[in-house]
Amino acid sequence: xxxxxxxxxxxxxxxxxxxxxxxxxxxxxxxxxxxxxxxxxxxxxxxxxxxxxxxxxxxxxxxxxxxxxxxxxxxxxxxxxxxxxxxxxxxxxxxxxxxxxxxxxxxxxxxxxxxxxxxxxxxxxxxxxxxxxxxxxxxxxxxxxxxxxxxxxxxxxxxxxxxxxxxxxxxxxxxxxxxxxxxxxxxxxxxxxxxxxxxxxxxxxxxxxxxxxxxxxxxxxxxxxxxxxxxxxxxxxxxxxxxxxxxxxxxxxxxxxxxxxxxxxxxxxxxxxxxxxxxxxxxxxxxxxxxxxxxxxxxx
Amino acid sequence: xxxxxxxxxxxxxxxxxxxxxxxxxxxxxxxxxxxxxxxxxxxxxxxxxxxxxxxxxxxxxxxxxxxxxxxxxxxxxxxxxxxxxxxxxxxxxxxxxxxxxxxxxxxxxxxxxxxxxxxxxxxxxxxxxxxxxxxxxxxxxxxxxxxxxxxxxxxxxxxxxxxxxxxxxxxxxxxxxxxxxxxxxxxxxxxxxxxxxxxxxxxxxxxxxxxxxxxxxxxxxxxxxxxxxxxxxxxxxxxxxxxxxxxxxxxxxxxxxxxxxxxxxxxxxxxxxxxxxxxxxxxxxxxxxxxxx
Amino acid sequence: xxxxxxxxxxxxxxxxxxxxxxxxxxxxxxxxxxxxxxxxxxxxxxxxxxxxxxxxxxxxxxxxxxxxxxxxxxxxxxxxxxxxxxxxxxxxxxxxxxxxxxxxxxxxxxxxxxxxxxxxxxxxxxxxxxxxxxxxxxxxxxxxxxxxxxxxxxxxxxxxxxxxxxxxxxxxxxxxxxxxxxxxxxxxxxxxxxxxxxxxxxxxxxxxxxxxxxxxxxxxxxxxxxxxxxxxxxxxxxxxxxxxxxxxxxxxxxxxxxxxxxxxxxxxxxxxxxxxxxxxxxxxxxxxxxxxxxxxxxxxxxxxxxxxxxxxxxxxxxxxxxxxxxxxxxxxxxxxxxxxxxxxxxxxxxxxxxxxx
Numbered sequence: 001x002x003x004x005x006x007x008x009x010x011x012x013x014x015x016x017x018x019x020x021x022x023x024x025x026x027x028x029x030x031x032x033x034x035x036x037x038x039x040x041x042x043x044x045x046x047x048x049x050x051x052x053x054x055x056x057x058x059x060x061x062x063x064x065x066x067x068x069x070x071x072x073x074x075x076x077x078x079x080x081x082x083x084x085x086x087x088x089x090x091x092x093x094x095x096x097x098x099x100x101x102x103x104x105x106x107x108x109x110x111x112x113x114x115x116x117x118x119x120x121x122x123x124x125x126x127x128x129x130x131x132x133x134x135x136x137x138x139x140x141x142x143x144x145x146x147x148x149x150x151x152x153x154x155x156x157x158x159x160x161x162x163x164x165x166x167x168x169x170x171x172x173x174x175x176x177x178x179x180x181x182x183x184x185x186x187x188x189x190x191x192x193x194x195x196x197x198x199x200x201x202x203x204x205x206x207x208x209x210x211x212x213x214x215x216x217x218x219x220x221x222x223x224x225x226x227x228x229x230x231x232x233x234x235x236x237x238x239x240x241x242x243x244x245x246x247x248x249x250x251x252x253x254x255x256x257x258x259x260x261x262x263x264x265x266x267x268x269x270x271x272x273x274x275x276x277x278x279x280x281x282x283x284x285x286x287x288x289x290x291x292x293x294x295x296x297x298x299x300x
Numbered sequence: 301x302x303x304x305x306x307x308x309x310x311x312x313x314x315x316x317x318x319x320x321x322x323x324x325x326x327x328x329x330x331x332x333x334x335x336x337x338x339x340x341x342x343x344x345x346x347x348x349x350x351x352x353x354x355x356x357x358x359x360x361x362x363x364x365x366x367x368x369x370x371x372x373x374x375x376x377x378x379x380x381x382x383x384x385x386x387x388x389x390x391x392x393x394x395x396x397x398x399x400x401x402x403x404x405x406x407x408x409x410x411x412x413x414x415x416x417x418x419x420x421x422x423x424x425x426x427x428x429x430x431x432x433x434x435x436x437x438x439x440x441x442x443x444x445x446x447x448x449x450x451x452x453x454x455x456x457x458x459x460x461x462x463x464x465x466x467x468x469x470x471x472x473x474x475x476x477x478x479x480x481x482x483x484x485x486x487x488x489x490x491x492x493x494x495x496x497x498x499x500x501x502x503x504x505x506x507x508x509x510x511x512x513x514x515x516x517x518x519x520x521x522x523x524x525x526x527x528x529x530x531x532x533x534x535x536x537x538x539x540x541x542x543x544x545x546x547x548x549x550x551x552x553x554x555x556x557x558x559x560x561x562x563x564x565x566x567x568x569x570x571x572x573x574x575x576x577x578x579x580x581x582x583x584x585x586x587x588x589x590x591x592x593x
Numbered sequence: 594x595x596x597x598x599x600x601x602x603x604x605x606x607x608x609x610x611x612x613x614x615x616x617x618x619x620x621x622x623x624x625x626x627x628x629x630x631x632x633x634x635x636x637x638x639x640x641x642x643x644x645x646x647x648x649x650x651x652x653x654x655x656x657x658x659x660x661x662x663x664x665x666x667x668x669x670x671x672x673x674x675x676x677x678x679x680x681x682x683x684x685x686x687x688x689x690x691x692x693x694x695x696x697x698x699x700x701x702x703x704x705x706x707x708x709x710x711x712x713x714x715x716x717x718x719x720x721x722x723x724x725x726x727x728x729x730x731x732x733x734x735x736x737x738x739x740x741x742x743x744x745x746x747x748x749x750x751x752x753x754x755x756x757x758x759x760x761x762x763x764x765x766x767x768x769x770x771x772x773x774x775x776x777x778x779x780x781x782x783x784x785x786x787x788x789x790x791x792x793x794x795x796x797x798x799x800x801x802x803x804x805x806x807x808x809x810x811x812x813x814x815x816x817x818x819x820x821x822x823x824x825x826x827x828x829x830x831x832x833x834x835x836x837x838x839x840x841x842x843x844x845x846x847x848x849x850x851x852x853x854x855x856x857x858x859x860x861x862x863x864x865x866x867x868x869x870x871x872x873x874x875x876x877x878x879x880x881x882x883x884x885x886x887x888x889x890x891x892x893x894x895x896x897x898x899x900x901x902x903x904x905x906x907x908x909x910x911x912x913x914x915x916x917x918x919x920x921x922x923x924x925x926x927x928x929x930x931x932x933x934x935x936x937x938x939x940x941x942x943x944x945x946x947x948x949x950x
Contacts, residue, residue, distance in 0.1 A: 012658050012659065041470070043428075147331050149565050173320060295475075
C-alpha cells in the first residue's frame with residue numbers, strides 16, 4: 001500500500017517505474033504460462049509423431065529420438081495396410097473405416113431422432129407428452145458405462161453382438177441432443193407457426209421449410225461434439241465386438257500395445273496412434289467455432 | 301415454458317417420438333431394470349440355477365474389503381483428477397483471457413486435446429513414461445529414480461491420474477473461458493478503480509463469479525473420472541499392478557466380464573447408478589439456484 | 594479534491610486514431626462535462642483519465658502530478674459506469690465498502706462512511722440487499738455511493754444516466770449536481786445528451802472526431818459556438834445555416850438565397866469582399882415579419898406554448914423556426930433575422946469569425 005496522494009515527485013517516479021516493471025513482468029509471465037501449457041499438451045503428440053518416423057529398433061532400444069527419422073513412409077504404409085506384426089496385424093485402414101462408420105452412424109442417428117422427438121414434444125400436444133419427455137430426460141443421468149453389463153446381456157439376447165448395428169444403435173438415444181433442440185425450438189416465435197398455418201403448411205412442411213433451416217448451426221455444433229463422442233467410444237466396442245473385421249481404431253490401438261512389452265513394434269503403434277488421433281482433432285480444429293458453441297450449449 | 305401455438309394431431313408426434321422411445325426402452329430401461337433384478341439374484345457357478353437372495357449381493361459388495369478399497373481408490377483418483385484438471389484449466393483460462401498478442405492461437409492450441417479419446421491419451425502418456433521406451437521413464441531411471449509403473453502401484457496411480465487429467469483440461473478450459481467472458485468487463489474495471497490489484501481482483505471478484513461454472517465442472521469432472529476413465533486405466537495398467545489402479549467402474553468390468561459374477565456386478569452397477577443420480581441431482585439443485593445470480 | 598490536467602492526449606487503436614491531442618485544465622471542485630456524438634472519443638478520454646486505457650502519447654496530471662504511467666488503483670479516482678458495474682455477488686454494503694477494505698481502513702470507519710453515504714443517497718435501508726434485488730434507480734444510487742465513500746480526488750461519470758427512464762434521469766441529474774457541489778469533488782462527466790451537458794457542467798468540452806472542438810461554459814458555448822459543429826450540436830432544434838458572402842467591406846453579409854444584405858451588429862469581419870460564409874441563426878431567434886426571408890412551411894410541430902416550424906426557402910434551403918404560440922399553419926410565412934443573434938462562420942473551415950476589435 002502507498003500513502004495518500006500527493007506523493008513527493010520522486011515517489012511517483014518510483015511508483016511509475018514499479019508499475020511499468022510489474023506490467024512487463026505480468027505480460028511475460030502470461031506468455032510463459034501459456035507457452036508452457038501449450039507445450040504440455042502438444043509434447044505427447046509431438047513425441048508420438050517423431051516416434052512414428054523411426055525404425056522399430058531405435059525405439060525398442062530406448063533411444064528416444066527428438067527429431068524426425070526417415071522411416072515415416074514405411075511405418076505409415078505398414079500401419080495402414082498391414083498393422084503391427086506381433087499383433088495378428090489388423091490394418092489401420094479397416095479400423096479407421098469402422099471408426100468412421102460408427103462415429104457417423106451414431107452422430108447422424110442421434111441428431112435425427114433427437115430432432116424428431118424434440119419437434120414432437122415442442123410443437124404438439126398429445127397424451128403422455130410429458131411422460132415421454134421425462135423418460136428421455138432421465139437417461140441423461142446414466143452414462144453407458146454404469147449399465148454396461150446388463151446392456152451387454154440385452155445385446156446378446158437380441159443377437160446384436162458383433163454387428164455394426166449393435167455397435168451404434170444403443171448409443172443413439174440422446175437426452176442431451178433432445179434437450180438442446182427442445183430448448184432451441186422453444187425460442188422459435190409462435191408467429192412462425194401461425195404464418196405457416198395461414199399459408200396452409202402442415203407440420204412436416206413446417207419442419208422442412210422453417211425449423212430445419214433455422215437449426216443448421218445447432219446441428220453443426222452438435223455434429224462436432226457427437227462425432228468425437230462416437231469416434232472415442234471405448235468400453236462399448238470392446239465388449240460388443242470380438243470380430244476383428246469390426247475393430248475400431250481406438251480399441252485396436254490399445255490391443256496392439258497389450259501389456260506394453262518393450263518388444264512391441266512401437267514405431268507402427270505410434271503411426272497408428274497418429275492415425276487414430278487425426279480425424280477427431282481435425283474436426284475440432286476445423287470446426288472450432290461450432291465446437292465451442294456445441295459444447296457450452298449442450299451442457300448448460 | 302410452453303408453446304402457445306401448436307399443431308393438431310397425436311399420430312404424427314408419436315411416430316416422431318417412437319425411435320427415441322424404443323431405443324431408450326430397449327437399451328436403457330430394460331437393462332437398468334435387469335441390473336436391479338439381477339442384483340437380487342445369485343447364479344451358481346455353472347449358470348444353471350438362480351435364486352433370489354434379497355439384499356445379500358449388496359451386503360456382500362458393501363462389506364467386501366477389496367470393493368471398499370476400490371471405492372476409496374476411486375474417490376482418491378477422482379478427486380485428484382478433478383482437482384488437477386480444474387486448477388490447471390482455470391489457471392490457463394485466466395491467462396488466455398487477458399488481452400495479449402496471440403490469445404486466439406493459444407486458445408486453439410489448448411482446445412484440441414478435447415478430441416483425444418481417453419484411451420489414446422493413455423497411449424500417449426505410455427509413450428512418454430514407459431520404463432524402457434518412454435523418454436521420461438528412461439530419464440527418471442537414468443537419474444536414479446526407479447520408475448516402473450508396471451511394478452509400482454503408486455507410480456501407476458500417478459500416471460493414470462496425470463493422463464486422465466491431461467485429457468480433461470481442455471474441456472474445463474473451454475467452460476472457464478466462457479465463464480470468464482460472461483463476467484462484465486466493467487465490473488472488473490470497477491474493481492481496478494476501487495484499488496484491487498490483479499490477484500485480489502481474481503479472488504474477490506472473478507473467482508466468486510466463476511463459482512457456478514466451477515461447481516458445474518466439478519460434478520462433470522467427478523463423473524468423468526468415475527466412468528469415462530475406464531479407457532485410460534484399461535489401456536495403461538489394466539487395473540494393476542495388483543489392484544493398485546482398480547476403480548469402481550473397472551471393478552464392475554472385471555467382475556462382470558472377466559469373472560462372470562453377474563449378481564455382484566449388477567449390484568455394483570446399481571450402486572454406481574445411485575451415485576451418479578445423486579451427483580446429477582446435486583447439480584440440478586445448484587443450477588436452479590444459480591439462475592438468480 | 595484536486596486539479597486535473599490533460600496535455601496533448603492522443604490515442605490510436607491500431608491504425609484508427611480516436612483522440613487527436615486533447616488538452617484540458619480542470620480546476621479544483623469543477624464539474625466538466627464531456628459531450629459529443631457516439632464515436633467522438635469522449636469515453637476513451639475518460640477511460641484514459643481513469644487509467645483503464647493507456648494513452649498512445651500525452652500526459653495526465655492529477656493534483657499536478659503526472660499519473661500517466663500509473664494503474665487506476667494508484668490514481669485515487671472513482672468512477673460511475675453506464676452499466677453501474679456493481680459486484681453482483683456482494684451486498685450493497687460490501688459493494689460500497691470494497692474499495693475502503695482494500696485501502697485497509699479500520700472496520701468502524703468503513704461502517705460509518707458507508708452509513709453516511711447511504712443516508713445521503715437515501716439507500717440506508719437497502720444495505721443488506723444484493724444488486725439484483727434493486728431497481729435501476731437504486732442501483733444507480735449504489736454506484737454513486739460506491740464512488741462517494743472513497744472520497745477520491747476525482748469523480749468520473751461514464752454516461753451514468755442513460756440506462757434510466759426519462760423521469761428518473763431528470764431527477765438523478767439534479768441530484769448528482771447537488772451532491773457534486775456539496776462534496777466539492779472535481780468531476781468529469783461524459784454524456785451524449787446536450788441537455789444533461791448544459792445543466793450539469795460548470796464547463797463543457799464538446800468533442801468532435803477526436804478533437805476538443807470547444808471548451809467553455811454552457812452559456813458561452815450556446816452564445817458563441819467555436820465552429821459550425823458545436824453550433825449545430827448544442828441547441829434544440831439545431832441552428833440554421835445559410836450560405837452567404839462577405840459584403841460592404843466586411844461589415845455585412847449577403848445571403849445567397851435572395852441577395853439580402855445583413856449588416857453585422859457587432860463589427861466588421863476580416864477578409865476580402867466575397868469571402869464565403871455560413872451565417873448561423875438559432876430557430877428560437879427568428880421572428881415573424883416581412884422584409885426578411887420568405888419561408889414555405891411544410892411541417893408544424895406544436896409544443897404547447899410554442900411551435901417548431903420546418904420549411905424551405907425559395908432556393909430549397911431548409912430552415913427551422915421556433916415561434917411562440919400554438920396557431921401556425923402550413924404555407925408561406927415571412928421571417929426576419931434579428932441581427933444581434935447572427936453567428937458568422939467561415940464556409941471553408943467552419944470556424945467562427947469574430948468581429949475585429
